[in-house]
Amino acid sequence: xxxxxxxxxRLSPNGPVFDLPIYVAQQEGIFEKYGLKVQxxxxxxxxxxHASIDPFERRKESxxxxxxxxxxNLCEWAGLDRSENSTRGSRVHALRPAxxxxxxxxxxxxxxxxxxxxxxxxGINERTGSHYTTLQILGGSLAREDVVLAHRGAPQExxxxxxxxxxxxxxxxxxYISLALKEGAHIVSVVFYRGAEVISPDVDDDLRxxxxxxxxxxxxxxxxxxxxxxxxxxxxxxxxxxxHELFDHFVHYARSREFDESRFAFTYQWMKxxxxxxxxxxxxxxxx
Numbered sequence: 297x298x299x300x301x302x303x304x305x306r307l308s309p310n311g312p313v314f315d316l317p318i319y320v321a322q323q324e325g326i327f328e329k330y331g332l333k334v335q336x337x338x339x340x341x342x343x344x345x346h347a348s349i350d351p352f353e354r355r356k357e358s359x360x361x362x363x364x365x366x367x368x369n370l371c372e373w374a375g376l377d378r379s380e381n382s383t384r385g386s387r388v389h390a391l392r393p394a395x396x397x398x399x400x401x402x403x404x405x406x407x408x409x410x411x412x413x414x415x416x417x418x419g420i421n422e423r424t425g426s427h428y429t430t431l432q433i434l435g436g437s438l439a440r441e442d443v444v445l446a447h448r449g450a451p452q453e454x455x456x457x458x459x460x461x462x463x464x465x466x467x468x469x470x471x472y473i474s475l476a477l478k479e480g481a482h483i484v485s486v487v488f489y490r491g492a493e494v495i496s497p498d499v500d501d502d503l504r505x506x507x508x509x510x511x512x513x514x515x516x517x518x519x520x521x522x523x524x525x526x527x528x529x530x531x532x533x534x535x536x537x538x539x540h541e542l543f544d545h546f547v548h549y550a551r552s553r554e555f556d557e558s559r560f561a562f563t564y565q566w567m568k569x570x571x572x573x574x575x576x577x578x579x580x581x582x583x584x
Contacts, residue, residue, distance in 0.1 A: 302333040305499060305507055308356045308365035309340035311451065312529050313470045313547055314491060315369065317393045319528050320514040329513075330506040337365050342452050342532045349422040349447055351378065360384065360494070367495040367507075369394075371425035373567055375492025376560070380573060388560075389493040390508055391553040393515035397546040398429040399486040401458065401476045402465045410437040410485050417446035419454040419466035423572075425489060426454070426467040431570055433485045452533075471529045474542045488548070492555065508552055518549035 309315060318334065321327050327334045337359055344355055351357050351374070359365045361384050369392045370378065379386045400410075400418060407413060413434060420426040427445065434443045446463065448454045451472050458466040458476070465484060468476060477483070495504060518525060526539035567573045 302328065302331060303503055304333045304335060305503060306364065306366045307334060307336050308359040308368035309336050309338065310356060310369050311342065311469065312340060312532055313396055314392065314394045315340070316525060316528055316547075317511045317514040317518060317549060320517055320525055321510045323525075324514070324517065326510045326513050327507075330510045332503060332506050332510070334507065334510075340532070342450060344450055351423045352381070360386070360496075366499055367493065369491055369493050371428060371489065371491045372555075372563060373428040373572070374424055375494050376564060376567065377423060377573060378494060385497055386494050387497055388555050389495040389504055391555050392491040392493050393511050393518075393549050393552050395488055395490050395548040395550055396425075396469050397473065397486050397488050398425055398467050398469050399473050399546065400430065400433060400465055400467050400484040401473065401481045402484055403458065403461070403481045404464045407465055407484055408482075410434060413465055413484065414438050414442040415444055416464055417444045419448040419457055419463040420445050421449055421451075421454070422447040425469070425491065426451075428567075428572075429487050429489055430467045433487055435570075470546050471533055471537055471542055473546045475533060475537045477543070478537065478541060486546070490553070493552070512551045515549040515551055522549070 307318065312319070322334065341355065352361060356368055356370070357378060360368055361382065363384065372391065375388045379388055407416065410433060418430055418434070420430050430445060431443065448457055448463065448466070451468055454463070454466040455468060455472045455476065457463040459479065522544060526542045530537045530539050530542055564573065
């Protein structure tokens with residue numbers, strides 16, 4: 297069997313820290329081992345402007361919505377939001393292998409704990425992991441009226457504003473956590489979270505199962521030797537951070553999990569509590 301005969305899953309790219317198991321499965325020939333071909337429809341652009349707060353105007357979502365891509369990964373909460381509001385239709389396949397940290401960082405010595413962020417705008421990207429996790433962090437320590445978020449777009453944009461002083465605090469993931477710490481920032485708070493694999497209902501069950509199995513095998517490789525693949529994360533900020541400078545602490549890779557109905561219900565109710573979903577649609581987003 298040649299590559300040309302393999303069924304293909306086309307992916308819309310996400311940040312390398314989240315897509316790393318896919319890179320590893322491609323690099324090590326794992327997808328072919330499971331009888332499929334997986335390709336990104338275009339290269340990830342970490343400098344894409346995220347000025348719009350409508351996620352469906354962003355590249356990752358628009359590539360899926362117009363049928364160019366069959367699947368993509370994103371945070372758990374966004375997976376529900378995009379599936380609920382997709383005009384094409386989508387399902388949450390599983391919880392992805394990347395277990396990533398989202399950290400609130402600051403260069404400001406006056407900000408040392410979450411309570412110091414009362415009334416302070418925290419830089420996030422609206423309706424992404426940085427948004428939802430920041431609400432979780434701040435909501436556990438502050439009155440909701442003291443929680444202030446500032447939409448600043450993609451991670452590079454948030455980092456640039458944080459370093460320049462335009463923002464006193466920002467939520468960031470790797471490789472920007474390691475970069476910020478290298479350049480003198482400190483962590484105010486951090487939370488780890490899993491994300492979701494969103495996939496078209498047109499992708500059949502066998503292909504979904506093979507795709508997930510390949511990613512799990514890639515996650516096993518990352519558990520054994522993360523250092524071998526760190527360059528995929530630091531390549532996006534070449535010249536600012538070398539692979540050996542990327543910490544081991546702020547992203548883990550584990551086998552994917554089913555997104556069961558109890559977790560779905562809890563997550564959806566939490567989103568309703570922050571007015572992040574109307575909560576009045578009857579739908580089934582779980583591919584189980």
